[in-house]
Amino acid sequence: MARRPANRFVCQSCGAVFPKWSGRCDACGAWNSIVEETVEPTATGGTNARRRTGARINLVGLAGDTPPPPRIETHIGELDRVLGGGLVPASVVLVGGDPGIGKSTLLLQGACALARAGRKVMYISGEEAVDQIRMRARRLGLEAPTLELAAAINVADIVATLEAEKDLALVVIDSIQTMWMETVESAPGTVSQVRACAFELIRLAKQRGFSLILVGHVTKEGALAGPRVLEHMVDAVMYFEGDRGHQFRILRAAKNRFGATDEIGVFAMTDQGLEEVPNPSALFLAERRGHIAGSAVFAGMEGTRPVLLEVQALLSPKAGDGGARRAVVGWETGRLNMLLAVLEARCGIKLNAMDVHLNIAGGLRVGEPAADMAVAAALVSAATGQPTSAGSVYFGEVGLSGEVRQVSQPDTRLKEAHKLGFEQAFLPRRIARGNRKPSAPDGLGLHEIGHLGDLVSLFTGAMEEA
Numbered sequence: 212m213a214r215r216p217a218n219r220f221v222c223q224s225c226g227a228v229f230p231k232w233s234g235r236c237d238a239c240g241a242w243n244s245i246v247e248e249t250v251e252p253t254a255t256g257g258t259n260a261r262r263r264t265g266a267r268i269n270l271v272g273l274a275g276d277t278p279p280p281p282r283i284e285t286h287i288g289e290l291d292r293v294l295g296g297g298l299v300p301a302s303v304v305l306v307g308g309d310p311g312i313g314k315s316t317l318l319l320q321g322a323c324a325l326a327r328a329g330r331k332v333m334y335i336s337g338e339e340a341v342d343q344i345r346m347r348a349r350r351l352g353l354e355a356p357t358l359e360l361a362a363a364i365n366v367a368d369i370v371a372t373l374e375a376e377k378d379l380a381l382v383v384i385d386s387i388q389t390m391w392m393e394t395v396e397s398a399p400g401t402v403s404q405v406r407a408c409a410f411e412l413i414r415l416a417k418q419r420g421f422s423l424i425l426v427g428h429v430t431k432e433g434a435l436a437g438p439r440v441l442e443h444m445v446d447a448v449m450y451f452e453g454d455r456g457h458q459f460r461i462l463r464a465a466k467n468r469f470g471a472t473d474e475i476g477v478f479a480m481t482d483q484g485l486e487e488v489p490n491p492s493a494l495f496l497a498e499r500r501g502h503i504a505g506s507a508v509f510a511g512m513e514g515t516r517p518v519l520l521e522v523q524a525l526l527s528p529k530a531g532d533g534g535a536r537r538a539v540v541g542w543e544t545g546r547l548n549m550l551l552a553v554l555e556a557r558c559g560i561k562l563n564a565m566d567v568h569l570n571i572a573g574g575l576r577v578g579e580p581a582a583d584m585a586v587a588a589a590l591v592s593a594a595t596g597q598p599t600s601a602g603s604v605y606f607g608e609v610g611l612s613g614e615v616r617q618v619s620q621p622d623t624r625l626k627e628a629h630k631l632g633f634e635q636a637f638l639p640r641r642i643a644r645g646n647r648k649p650s651a652p653d654g655l656g657l658h659e660i661g662h663l664g665d666l667v668s669l670f671t672g673a674m675e676e677a
Contacts, residue, residue, distance in 0.1 A: 220245050221402045226440060248403050249396035280469060283380060283422060286324040289478060289487045290317070292516075293449060293462050295470015298381065298422040302469065303413050305387075305441065307427040308451030313460050314426050315339075317451065317478070317485050318383050319348060323355035330380035331357070333373070337364040337389030337399075351484040364399065366392045366408045370415055379421035384412060386426035387441075409441055442466065453480075457574035459494070460485060474514035492519040492631055495573040501601025505593030509585030510604040510624035510636065511577060517620075517627035519604065521572040522582070524589035526565045535563060541571025542582065550587055550609060557613035558667045560594055581618035583609035584637065587663055595670045602634035613663040615639040622650055629655045637666065 220229045222245050227238035235242050282297030291297045294304070308314045319334065326332045332355075336344060341360045348354075363369055369390075373382065384390065388400040390408035397403045409425065416423035425445065442448050447467045453460040462476035477488040488494055496508065496519055505524040510517065529535040539547050547569055554560040569586065571577050584607035592599050599605075606624055608616040617639045628636055629652035636651075640661035651657050660666050 218247055218249055221248050223400075223402055226402045226406075246397075246401060248401060283325070283330065284328075285321040286328060287317075287321050287487065288489070289462065289476030290321055293464050293467075293470075293474050293476045294447065295467055295474075299446070299469045300380075300422060301417050301420045302447065303416055303423045303425065303445040304447045304449065305425045305427055305445040306449050306451060307429050309429060312451050312453055313478070313480060313485055314451050315385055316347070316351065317462070318385065318424060318426065319344070320351070320353060320484055322381065322383055323348070323353045323358055325381055326355035326358040331359075331376070331378050332381045332383075333359045333361065333376070333379060334383045334385070335361045335363055335369060336385045337362070338386060353484075364389050364391045366390050366411050370411055373415055373419065373421075379419065381422045381424065382412075382416070383424045384426065386428060387412075388428050405441060409444055413444055452576065454574045459488070459491070459574050461575060471514055475516070491575075492517070492627060495520050495575065496631065499572070502598045504596050504598045505589055507585045507588040507592065507599045508604045508628075508633070509577070509582050510606045510628050511579060511582060512620050512624065515623075517623050518575070519627060519631060520575060520577065522585045522589045523570045523572055524586070524593045525568040525570075526562065526590075526593045527568075529564055529566045536566040536568075538566075538568045540569070541574070541576050542569060542586065543578070546580075546583070547586070549611070550583060550590070553609060553611060553613055553663060554587065554590065554667070557662075558664050560591060560667060562590070562594060565594075579618070580608040580616075581606045583607060584615060584639075584660065584663075584666065587666060588637070591667050591670045597670045600635065602632070603637060604628045604633050604635075605637045607637070607639040607660060609663055615660045615663060615666075617641070625651055625655060625657075 220232050221227070222229075222236040222238060222241060224241040224244045225236065225239035227236055229245060232245055232247065236244055280299045282299060284297040285291055298304070306314055306318065322332045322334050334344065340362050344360055361372070373379065387405055387409055391399040391404060392407050392411070395403050395407045412423060412425070427441070446469065448465045450463050450465055451460060452463060458479050458481070460478040460480055462478065464470070464472045464474060466472060477491040478485040479488050479494070499506070499521050505526070507522045509520050509522050511520060512518070537544055537547060547567070551562050551567065555562060567590070569589070585605040587609060588599055588605045606618055606621070608618055610616055621638060625636055633655065635656040635658060637658045637660055640659035
């Protein structure tokens with residue numbers, strides 16, 4: 212006897228399934244994200260159904276001589292850096308980002324560059340017509356006569372088209388939320404549609420050996436819309452970040468089976484599209500003004516690339532009877548609160564009656580603990596009114612007792628600071644046995660800081676002398 216279709220309620224943010232509708236998802240906490248979906252019964256089933264006998268799989272040993280996967284360079288250096296050296300054939304990359312951040316622009320530039328290099332590339336859009344894509348390409352000055360365009364959302368038609376093509380190098384799907392399959396009884400963009408469409412496209416990419424890039428939308432919280440299982444199905448997940456108020460765009464890898472996940476690519480949004488920024492430190496510090504209280508330069512690392520950034524802090528008396536305000540842009544609020552507690556408990560800097568505003572200039576978000584000492588220097592500078600030296604950089608992790616801990620790759624940070632003309636660097640003191648002294652370039656003075664109190668005394672001592 213044929214079974215009737217069943218209904219279920221699925222959260223569109225995390226993919227959790229519920230027997231009935233509710234206003235809030237108990238799994239991820241999202242509101243108004245649960246949608247009713249129809250599940251078609253399978254053709255086989257029941258206790259009397261004939262089951263397929265599985266075949267024995269071939270097992271191999273761990274030891275082997277497997278060469279590294281070949282790479283297809285996109286001829287966009289920053290994109291290749293994040294990918295780990297280029298696209299891997301038969302790999303699937305998921306690119307997410309806010310609307311209008313530049314995802315389609317970047318991928319169109321990469322597709323045109325590959326097509327000009329003689330590769331067969333197909334760009335399929337479910338959001339724009341072909342004439343709109345051509346108009347955008349003309350505006351950006353892109354030329355690639357061999358690039359093949361299509362506007363379609365039916366996955367069955369797309370699969371049939373791709374199966375008929377030969378020697379495909381890259382296929383771009385913009386975006387996976389607009390794709391639709393007739394066999395799934397739900398609207399495009401729902402969890403069932405996104406999962407089914409992605410599975411069919413990924414299966415074909417692995418079978419035919421072409422690289423596949425899927426564009427995905429993000430939610431208000433910055434996570435990829437749709438089920439999280441989509442992130443596990445692909446080989447690499449990249450986020451395109453940036454503030455529309457800044458010209459810089461950051462491409463960051465959250466997952467990469469063929470490369471590192473801590474690399475970033477830096478782009479600048481211009482009238483001619485996205486331009487690569489090979490030396491982001493110089494641009495991040497281009498508008499910096501020296502001898503300003505509350506400013507310090509942080510020598511950070513993003514993967515294998517050193518990046519120098521300006522940390523800005525502003526203190527003001529709190530307004531009203533409520534608690535003091537902590538406003539942070541580009542850093543973790545919880546880490547700022549911890550650093551403020553250490554300054555007060557271990558160094559005697561009273562900031563509990565002050566509103567604290569902290570900003571990482573340039574729009575880049577910093578996640579490594581090595582920024583602690585630069586943030587502390589900016590806070591103490593703002594509290595004492597003593598500006599930091601315009602030729603100084605800071606890096607080091609701060610512990611709860613106020614000690615300054617070692618961080619990775621100090622030599623690379625120092626070389627970048629010297630290259631940009633800085634004269635002195637404040638870094639952690641070597642305490643651990645066998646800790647090698649960083650090799651300072653000629654002309655760069657090193658000042659070791661063992662405790663956060665030593666850093667505070669530099670500003671308080673200068674204030675007493677003044």
